[in-house]
Amino acid sequence: MTPTEKEKGIKETLRGFILSSIALADLADDDDLFESGIVNSLFAVQLMTFIEKTFAIEVGMADLDIENFKSLNATMAFVLKKNGRRGG
Amino acid sequence: MQQLLTDAQKASREEFRTFVALNVEPFAEQWDRDQRIPDSVLLKLAQRGYLGCSLPPEYGGQGWDTVTFGLLNEAVGRALPALTGVLTVQSMVSMALLKWGTAEQKRKWLPPLAKGEMIGAFALTEPGAGSAVESLVTEFAQDAEGHTVTLNGQKKWISCAQFAAVFLVFGKLAGRPVACVVPRETPGLHVEPISDLMGFRAAGLAQLTFNDVEVPSANIVGKPGFALSHVAPVGLHYGRISTACAALGLLRGCFEESIAHAAVRKIGDKSMGDIGMIRSLIARMGTDLEAGSFLCHNACRAEDEHLPEVFEKTLMAKYFTSRAAVRAASDAVQIKGAAGCQGSSPVSRYYRDAKIMEIIEGTTQIHEDILGKMFVDQAGRLGRNRRGEFSDD
Numbered sequence: 001m002t003p004t005e006k007e008k009g010i011k012e013t014l015r016g017f018i019l020s021s022i023a024l025a026d027l028a029d030d031d032d033l034f035e036s037g038i039v040n041s042l043f044a045v046q047l048m049t050f051i052e053k054t055f056a057i058e059v060g061m062a063d064l065d066i067e068n069f070k071s072l073n074a075t076m077a078f079v080l081k082k083n084g085r086r087g088g
Numbered sequence: 089m090q091q092l093l094t095d096a097q098k099a100s101r102e103e104f105r106t107f108v109a110l111n112v113e114p115f116a117e118q119w120d121r122d123q124r125i126p127d128s129v130l131l132k133l134a135q136r137g138y139l140g141c142s143l144p145p146e147y148g149g150q151g152w153d154t155v156t157f158g159l160l161n162e163a164v165g166r167a168l169p170a171l172t173g174v175l176t177v178q179s180m181v182s183m184a185l186l187k188w189g190t191a192e193q194k195r196k197w198l199p200p201l202a203k204g205e206m207i208g209a210f211a212l213t214e215p216g217a218g219s220a221v222e223s224l225v226t227e228f229a230q231d232a233e234g235h236t237v238t239l240n241g242q243k244k245w246i247s248c249a250q251f252a253a254v255f256l257v258f259g260k261l262a263g264r265p266v267a268c269v270v271p272r273e274t275p276g277l278h279v280e281p282i283s284d285l286m287g288f289r290a291a292g293l294a295q296l297t298f299n300d301v302e303v304p305s306a307n308i309v310g311k312p313g314f315a316l317s318h319v320a321p322v323g324l325h326y327g328r329i330s331t332a333c334a335a336l337g338l339l340r341g342c343f344e345e346s347i348a349h350a351a352v353r354k355i356g357d358k359s360m361g362d363i364g365m366i367r368s369l370i371a372r373m374g375t376d377l378e379a380g381s382f383l384c385h386n387a388c389r390a391e392d393e394h395l396p397e398v399f400e401k402t403l404m405a406k407y408f409t410s411r412a413a414v415r416a417a418s419d420a421v422q423i424k425g426a427a428g429c430q431g432s433s434p435v436s437r438y439y440r441d442a443k444i445m446e447i448i449e450g451t452t453q454i455h456e457d458i459l460g461k462m463f464v465d466q467a468g469r470l471g472r473n474r475r476g477e478f479s480d481d
Contacts, residue, residue, distance in 0.1 A: 050396040
């Protein structure tokens, strides 16, 4: 799988989860999830658990940065970075 | 339910029932009356590893699965729901630290929590901030060098605070939500017991007052800004699992007391169980018990499998069992009549304790608000997929 295909796969997986969890008609790659006020703390931990389960990574204290989760592109970059760290 | 448990889980359930029958049930009424759990029973819980059962062995815990943790809460909740308060808050503090603590925090705090050498309490609620946690006013101020934080404020209705050795305290630092570990002996921290509650009288609730309480900044858990979005939800989630299963235990207690009474109590020449109206009450109770068992098991299994839907499953389990427990306790008192109103009757205590379970770890109304929104959002998703059926477009 080329990096581009991998990125696309991660992004679409995330998009599917987010759209299945919150009432949004569509979600652009850079839409700010948290600034819009449409998500709550329950979604924050659901998203974290989904990422951990789906991509076999662990979100820890050092990862608590809104920049990691604010949009589809940001979350995809975070997953790629964590996967890269464990050589995946 | 029985068929869903592994052999190891069934064995654990028998162990818990035996432990509770010997060490809790005979004394439950007295502890409720005394409004106090003796140190000796906390020691027994610790010696069995029950106070650190969900923590991994590397920190001295038992590493049990969540289904087993749920069975423990159910067994204890059957005898004395107030004692589950210890299991609840110990897991809330421990699991929040396990998830968001630094390596140093985990090394320092988790082993004594796991071994039960230390009881933790989850200090979130304030006199003016219950369900609306974003309204917290407990203030944290950091020194210029960033070495220490100083707390000022009050916490109220904090379970186990009367005997806890360490508190996970939530407040705001420069306007951002923050969580911090505060040892009980820290100067400026005053613990005032709250007594004469309607239920959970032995759960050791207290009010905490922080007057310039200074702790190292290294005690901050997670990062400032994430205490209410990430740290508290992990703790509250475990609290809900514990409370859901404890309410299931209370419901089981009501059911068992009711059927035993209905089988032997005579009304004229009939046994109580022959009366249709009594059968109706018992039918509802027994069906709620079965449904609650499945909801709790599903939630615990989802936690063990680390599924994102675990949060909604846990909300549903806690919402269902706490409400069913209130109904069952009311019906159990009704079935036992005057005898059920006497303080020495377990159903009298269940009646008082059940209501508390509808309030702790999120009220019934908060659960309805979250779950209702979730279901509506899911319907919105269906609408996107099946637009013709759900909109005029």
